Amino acid sequence: MTMIEAINDALDIMLARDPDVVVLGEDIGFFGGVFRATAGLQAKHGRTRVFDTPISECGIIGVAVGMGAYGLRPVPEIQFADYIYPGLDQLISEAARLRYRSAAEFIAPMTVRTPFGGGIFGGQTHSQSPEALFTHVAGLKTVVPSTPHDAKGLLIAAIEDNDPVLFFEPKRLYNGPFDGYYDRPAKVWKGHADAVVPDGHYTIPLGKARTVREGEALTILAYGTMVHVAAGVVEATGVDAEIIDLRTLVPLDIEAIEQSVRKTGRCLIVHEATRTSGFGAELSALVTERCFYHLEAPVERVTGFDTPYPHSLEWAYFPGPVRVGEAIERLLAAD
Template structure:
C-alpha cells in the first residue's frame, strides 16, 4: 500500500499489466523514452523494453488503427492520445472499426484496446488542450467509457479496462492528476496525501466497470458526477451544508442505473454536474434516465450544472467550470423546491 497521486496510480497499473500479460503493450506520442507529456508512462520503456512501450509518429488515426489490428490479432494494446482534443482524427477508427468489430465479425474478432487520454480543463491549456468530449463517445454502441476520480479507482479501473474484451475509452481528468479539491476553493490542492482514495494497493487489483461508488451518503438530494466534478460536488455539499448523496459514476457506459435509481428514490431530488457543455452533454442522458426510472419519486425538477454552450473560453475557464458556488446554488434550489 502506498500514497499515490493519479499519475502514479496509472503508472502502477500499466506496470502491473505489462508484468502479468505478455500481450499488453503501450504506445503513443512521447510515451516511451520521455514517459508521456504528463509522465504517466515514466520508466516503463526502460523497465519493460522498446517493444512493450514505444513512441509513434504524430498521427492519431494511424495510432488507433494500428491498435485495432493488434487487438484483432490477439494483443491488448494501451494507446495514449496525448490530449482528448487530439482524438478527433481517430474518431472514425474508434467508432467505425473498434466499436463494431465484434458485431461485424459475429464474434470471431474482438477489439480489446484501451484508449487513454487526458481530458478537461484547468491547466491553462487553451481551446485545443482542454475539451471534454465524453458525450461523443457515450453515444457509440460497442464502446465503453470510463472516467476515474481518484488514484485508487484509476488503477483498478484501468486494469479492468485493459482486461475487457471490448474497446474502452479511458478519460483521465488532468486537473486532478496531482491532487483533489480542498473543499473550499475552485483550484485543486497539489497533494493526495489526506484523501482516503490516495492509498493505492501494490500489485494487482480491479475496480469493476459499470459500478458506481457512493462518495458521500446523504438523504436530502442525489448528486450525479464523475471525474473532477466529484470533488466539486463534495465541496459544494460541504459549503452549502446540505445532506447530499454524491454518486461517483466512474463508468459512463455501462452506467450503474441501479445505484442511481436507489439513491434518487431515497432522496426524491437530483442534481447532475459535468464540466462539458450543457447541450447534448452526458447530463442530458442522465436526466432522461432519472425521469424514466424515478418519475413518481421526484419532488423537484432535475437540475443540471455544466459548462457553458460556447467554445472553450480559455480566458474565463474558471468561470466556465461548474464550481462549488454554482453547484451549491443548484443544491439549494432542488432542496427548497
C-alpha cells in the same frame, strides 16, 4: 499515490503480467509522456512493449485496432482528448463494430487512455471533455476515474476487458485533489484517503458506481473532477446530500442511481462538458423515466457553458461552488 503514479503502476503491472499488453503513443516511450504517466516503462519493459508513434491519432488508433484483432491488448495514449477526433472513424467504424460484424471471430480489446478536461489553462485545444460523443456509440465503453485508487483498479479492469474502452483521465486531478468549494488549484494527494492504493493487481468492475457519501436531502450525480467540486460544496454548506461517483458512463450503474434518487426525491447532475447534448442530458432522461413518481423537484444540471473553452476564464467555465450551490438551493426549495 497520485493519480499519475496509480496509472503508471497499473500499466507497469499489466505489462509484467500479460505479454500481450503493449503501450503506444506520442512521446510515451523515452520521454514518459507529457504528464509522465508512462515514465520508466520503456526502460523496464523494452521498446517493443512501450514505444513512441508518429503524430497521427488516426494511425495510433488504427494500429491498436489491428493489434487487438491479432490477439494483443494495446493501450494507446492520445496525448490530449482534444486530439482524438482524427481517430473517430477508426474508433466508431472499426473498433466499436469489430466484434459484431465478425460474429465475435475478432475483437478489439484496446484501452484508449487520454487526459481530458480543464485545469492547466490549455484553452479550447487542450481542455475539452468529449466523453458524450463516445457514450453514443454502441460497442464502446467509457470510464472516468476520480481518485488514484479508482484509476488503478479501473484501468486494470479496462485493459483486461475484451471490448474497446475510452479511459478519460481528469488532468485537473493528476497530482492531487483540490478545494472544491473555493476552486483553488490542486493540493497534493498525500494523506488523502482516496490516495491509498493497494499494491499489486486489483480491479474495480466496470459499470459499478461509488457512493462518496450517503444523504437524504438530494442526490448529486458526478464523475471525474466534478465529484470533488460537489463534495466541497456539500462539505462547506452542510447539505445532507448523497453523492454518487458514476466512475463508468458506459456501462452505467443505473440501479445505484435509481436507488439513490428514489430515496432522496431530488437529483442534481454536475459535469464539466458543455450542456447541450452532454451526458447529463442522458442521465436526466433516465432519472425522469425511472424515478418520475418519486421526484419532488425537476432534475437540475450544472455544466460547462455552450461556448468554446476559454483560456483565461477557465475557472469561470468550470461548474463551481456558486452555480452548484444555487442549484442545490433551488432543488431544496422546490415543492
